[in-house]
Amino acid sequence: MSGTNETQALGRDRIRKLFDLRSSYNAVSGGDFTDDPYPVWHELRERAVVHEGTVHELTGVHRPLRFQGLPLPDRPHFSVFGYAALDEIYRNSEVFSSSEGDTDPNSTAVANSMLSMDGTRHRRYRALVQPSFVPARAQWWITNWIQHTVHNLIDGFAEEGRAELNVDFCAAIPVLTITGSFGVPVEQALDVREALHNPAEVVAMLAPIVAARRESPQDDLISVLTQAELKDDDGTTHRLSDAEIYSFALLLLFAGSGTTWKQMGITITALLQRPDLLRAVNEDRSLLRPAIEEALRWMPTDPMFSRHVTRDTDFHGTHLPAGSVVHLCLGSANRDPARWERPDEYDITRRMKASFAFGGGPHVCLGMHVARAEIRIGIEALLDRLPNLRLDPDRDQPRFIGMYERGVTEIPVVFG
Ligand code: HEM
Numbered sequence: 001m002s003g004t005n006e007t008q009a010l011g012r013d014r015i016r017k018l019f020d021l022r023s024s025y026n027a028v029s030g031g032d033f034t035d036d037p038y039p040v041w042h043e044l045r046e047r048a049v050v051h052e053g054t055v056h057e058l059t060g061v062h063r064p065l066r067f068q069g070l071p072l073p074d075r076p077h078f079s080v081f082g083y084a085a086l087d088e089i090y091r092n093s094e095v096f097s098s099s100e101g102d103t104d105p106n107s108t109a110v111a112n113s114m115l116s117m118d119g120t121r122h123r124r125y126r127a128l129v130q131p132s133f134v135p136a137r138a139q140w141w142i143t144n145w146i147q148h149t150v151h152n153l154i155d156g157f158a159e160e161g162r163a164e165l166n167v168d169f170c171a172a173i174p175v176l177t178i179t180g181s182f183g184v185p186v187e188q189a190l191d192v193r194e195a196l197h198n199p200a201e202v203v204a205m206l207a208p209i210v211a212a213r214r215e216s217p218q219d220d221l222i223s224v225l226t227q228a229e230l231k232d233d234d235g236t237t238h239r240l241s242d243a244e245i246y247s248f249a250l251l252l253l254f255a256g257s258g259t260t261w262k263q264m265g266i267t268i269t270a271l272l273q274r275p276d277l278l279r280a281v282n283e284d285r286s287l288l289r290p291a292i293e294e295a296l297r298w299m300p301t302d303p304m305f306s307r308h309v310t311r312d313t314d315f316h317g318t319h320l321p322a323g324s325v326v327h328l329c330l331g332s333a334n335r336d337p338a339r340w341e342r343p344d345e346y347d348i349t350r351r352m353k354a355s356f357a358f359g360g361g362p363h364v365c366l367g368m369h370v371a372r373a374e375i376r377i378g379i380e381a382l383l384d385r386l387p388n389l390r391l392d393p394d395r396d397q398p399r400f401i402g403m404y405e406r407g408v409t410e411i412p413v414v415f416g
Helices: 003-010 012-019 038-047 083-091 119-132 135-155 165-182 186-197 199-215 221-227 242-272 275-283 285-298 368-385
Strands: 050-052 077-080 162-164 229-231 237-239 304-309 313-315 318-320 325-329 412-414
Touching (some): 050 318, 077 083, 083 325, 119 135, 119 221, 119 229, 135 165, 135 368, 165 186, 165 221, 165 242, 165 368, 199 221, 199 242, 242 275, 242 285, 242 368, 275 285, 285 368
Parallel strands (some): 077 325
Antiparallel strands (some): 162 412, 304 325, 313 318
16 A cells, blocks of 8 residues: 555544544643643652652642543542652562552453553563564564555655654554554554544454454464463463453553654654754764653653552651552653753763663563664654755744643654
């Protein structure tokens, strides 16, 4: 399918609705938040390690938002803003658990996926798919899905001399990569994304693929899942049930499509806003890696994840009762001056140190190498194919917005 057709098959208006952070669809996680939260987070971090309340309330947003660990109105909520304190929490999953309660193996909800499991059970589930997500496997993703997707999308606008990269490029890549790895046809990719809030619909779309791959496995991710064998407590093994496969597939869609889209948009915007830096990266492609890592540190798309306190604990002078929810403001931790000098500057020459953009501890992002590959291959292809790429001076300039899902408004560019 040619690029133009692929973009048409997706439908630009539908992509815009789904992927505009300002649309009502995304408002539940604070997509319409337009302030810069970092000055407030600096103040909070300077005042205390732990604060009572949620990150969004402490940042000045006083309406209920939905995200991992939210809203849970009947629980006490605390938020943590410093790098070292977050590190302690990530390393102590016995006290700071990812699980809100018991997970139900027969449910396909993301809340029942490995994102919400702990200990041995989490390790076993994660180990099933980890081999498909290690750095050495990035090339499998690139060759099978990423490269083709990226070039088809560029074909769709390369002749026009202008484009809007946030939606027509960044948003489409991860959705097409993940659905492609499931064996979902391009025409159905957006149906899958749109149905994410109604898992039964996604399951209905995946069911025939799962059945077919059980019969005859192919070189794709659903086949990996149908073949995978899970070790039970008594040492016996079992193949994943359909419900377990759907739950896993939903988690990947949920965790992998919106995040990579927005992080790619943030990275491209950071470079376009610094034309000298963009030129340097274009001339020396080895600079792309630090440019991507620095964007992850400087502006992670998801600046907050949560943990559940399993027993009464005193943490940096604050009593955290069992059952309370602790919100880890990794956006703030990534700009902790105790770890990075001039933390608010996007500086790709700084010595690279691990940040928390992909989380930390046992739940560190499973898809991080795929995400990095998508962003790198995407930007490389733009630089290769669109000479003299720059922001369109006649259009509204990109702005960074969003509370728990941060990203850019639009990225209008001209080239040639
Ligand atoms: C730039 C893009 C991405 C960012 C910033 C990101 C960020 C994160 C973070 C912070 C976590 C940890 C959550 C926690 O601690 O509770 C996480 C977990 C996870 N991510 Fe990503 N992610 C990205 C892309 C992806 C992609 C492309 C995939 C899959 C293809 C993916 C799959 C997952 C999964 C399965 C988990 C749960 C891991 C576990 O519970 O052990 N992510 N991600």
